[in-house]
Every structure is written in structure tokens, then in C-alpha cells.
Amino acid sequence: MGVAGCGKSSLGAAVAVAAGATLIEGDDHHPHSNRLKMQQGMALTDADRAGWLDTLGALLAAQPQGQVLTCSALKRAYRQRLRAASPGLRFVFLDLSRDEAQRRVAARAQHFFSSSLVHSQFDTLERPEGEPGVLTLDATWPLMALTDLVHAWWLKETSDV
Structure with missing residues (x-):
């Protein structure tokens, strides 16, 4: 989880491969209306996100054996x-500065998310400090290091269940 540009998709894909888990790419499940709003530089509202979160929750619930979901999950x-849909769900928060997020999103080609929306992501973000089952990592670390840290944490977390 994290703001646009933090590396959710890259890390999610790498962790899914390392863990032999299914990957659910959250962006793939936004309705057309959400994608259109984001392309036009309009921030999504809680109401816009409601159906999307329901879809993601249903996808998580359909695979209780474990999967990796990439999703902004900006608010508690x-x-x-999502936790209600998948008890025991854990989150990796990829922490990134506003400037770095802006730089990364502006550099992406062929993505529906407008770089003008980075500020709204930070305005919406409720950091997950103090929430159970959350690992916070610096999103600027190399992908392989992040993958190793997440995989080791996931193995420890799931062995304690």
C-alpha cells in the first residue's frame, strides 16, 4: 500500500513470485469511471472508491490460501x-516523499494516473502507524532488498498464525 509511484506494482509482483502467490493488481479493478476521473486529473472520493474496495475485498475473500494485492489503501x-473481507490481512506500507512520488509518477509512460493527483494522494493518506500487521519500508530502497524484507516478514508473520 502507499501513494502513487511508491512501487506497489513492482514490489507486489516480485513478492508474489517469491512467495508463489497469486497477484491481484488493484489498478486493474478500477471501474472505467474511476480511470476516466484520474486521467482527467480529478481525485477519487470515498464514494468512488467504495465499489473498487468491494471488488478487491471479494477477490481477497475468494482466495483465502493467500495472495498479494497491490492497492493504495490510503485511509484506515x-x-x-479489506481486513474485514480477509481476516489476517497484512499490509506493507511503502513510504515515499511527496517530491519523489511526483518525480516517479511524472516519469511513468502509458499510465492512467495523472501526475497532478499526487498531492491529493498525500492529502488523503492516513499513515498506518500503530495498526496491527503493518510493515513500513522506505520505498526508495532497491526492489530486491524490499522483496527480501517483505518475504522474510511474511514468512515470520504467517508462521506465527
Whole structure:
């Protein structure tokens, strides 16, 4: 989880491969109306995200054996909604500065998310400090290091269950 440009998709894909898990790419499940709003530089509202979160929750619930979901999950209420759909769900928060997020999003080609929306992501973000089952990592670290840290944490977390 994290703001646009933090590396959710790259890390999610790498962790899924390392863990032999299914990957659910959250961006693939936004309705057309959400994608259109983001392309036009309009921030999504809680109401816009509601159906998307329901879809992601259903996908998580359909695979209780474990999977990796990439999703911004910017607000605590969004994370709680996903936890309700998949008890024991854990989050990796990829922490990134506003400037670095802006730089990364502006550099992406062929993505529906407008770089003008980075500020709204930070305005919406409720950092997950103090929430159970959250690992916070510096999103600027190399992908392989992040993958190794997440995989080791996931193995430890799931062995304690």
C-alpha cells in the first residue's frame, strides 16, 4: 500500500513470485469511471472508491490460501474494509516523499494516473502507524532488498498464525 509511484506494482509482483502467490493488481479493478476521473486529473472520493474496495475485498475473500494485492489503501477505513473481507490481512506500507512520488509518477509512460493527483494522494493518506500487521519500508530502497524484507516478514508473520 502507499501513494502513487511508491512501487506497489513492482514490489507486489516480485513478492508474489517469491512467495508463489497469486497477484491481484488493484489498478486493474478500477471501474472505467474511476480511470476516466484520474486521467482527467480529478481525485477519487470515498464514494468512488467504495465499489473498487468491494471488488478487491471479494477477490481477497475468494482466495483465502493467500495472495498479494497491490492497492493504495490510503485511509484506515479502506484498510479496515479489506481486513474485514480477509481476516489476517497484512499490509506493507511503502513510504515515499511527496517530491519523489511526483518525480516517479511524472516519469511513468502509458499510465492512467495523472501526475497532478499526487498531492491529493498525500492529502488523503492516513499513515498506518500503530495498526496491527503493518510493515513500513522506505520505498526508495532497491526492489530486491524490499522483496527480501517483505518475504522474510511474511514468512515470520504467517508462521506465527
